[in-house]
Amino acid sequence: MTHTRGKPEPTRWGDREQRRIDILRSGEALLMSGGYDALRMRDVAAGADISLGTVYTYYPNKESLFIAIFAHRLDAMMARLAPAIASARDAVEAFTVTVNMYREDYQIFGRQFDALSLGTLENEVQAEAADLLRQSTERMVAALSSVLLRFGYEGDPAPAMTLLWATMRGLANHYASLRQQFLVVPWDDAVRFAAESLTRSFGLGMSPGSD
Structure with missing residues (x-):
């Protein structure tokens, strides 16, 4: 334009x-x-x-429009994230930058997506919009999977990505709700601990000083 x-x-x-x-x-x-x-x-x-x-x-309804916006937002995030994770020195840095970007959008997009039941999605969302979200998510998963492989992960990336994705979502959800009042740990500390723990469990190397 x-x-x-x-x-x-x-x-x-x-x-x-x-x-x-x-x-x-x-x-x-x-x-x-x-x-x-x-x-x-x-x-x-x-x-x-x-x-x-x-x-x-x-877009035939609000649900379809929301899903399309969510997919558009994920693509925009991926455009910012791709060069950041490509230049990451180790998996800890790559995870940290990813989860920090993910948190920015989770409060509005991720939480509402979680609130929409699977039944609602299947019955109300147009197939085109749902496909766009799947494709956007697949691109992000593929990018993060490549990071695991780049830093030496030798197993099947699929279960590893399931754990990574669940950890990102869990952290974002915890700090977007009242749950954080019952287990008070600063966001940066929690992310660092999760990143280092996952990196060790996957057998990936870390930069000097990470331990």
């Missing part, structure tokens, strides 16, 4: 891909400012400067 005097030009008629991005950006802005309750289709339409009916031609 081009800009004139600092303002974006209206999306041209027929540019479906840019229109889709306009909808996702409008929805993301609502999520970031007011959470899932603020994701109202009418407000999404207003933010994208289109009719409500047009929004529904792309």
Whole structure:
């Protein structure tokens, strides 16, 4: 999209891909400012400067739109994360930078995704949006799996990634809820301990001074 005097030009008629991005950006802005309750289709339409009916031609319901925004957000995170983990000196650093980025989005996106039951996802979310989220997640898992292999992991990456993903999600969830009041450990300390423990259990090398 081009800009004139600092303002974006209206999306041209027929540019479906840019229109889709306009909808996702409008929805993301609502999520970031007011959470899932603020994701109202009418407000999404207003933010994208289109009719409500047009929004529904792309996403048939709020659940589908949320999942599409979540996938878009994961891809944006992966674009920032990829060079960071590529330059990581060891697995501890790679895990630490990943979980810190993951935490940024978890409160709005991850927690709400957890709140949507599997039944809701299967019955309400359009297949296209669900596929986008699966593909975004698969790209992130593949990138992290390659990190394990790069630092010397010799086992099957799949179960290792299950543990890594569960640990990231568990840490993010713990520090996004009242649970942290019952087990008070600073975030950085908890992440460091988890990263070093997982690195040792996977038999990966660590930089000098990690012990």
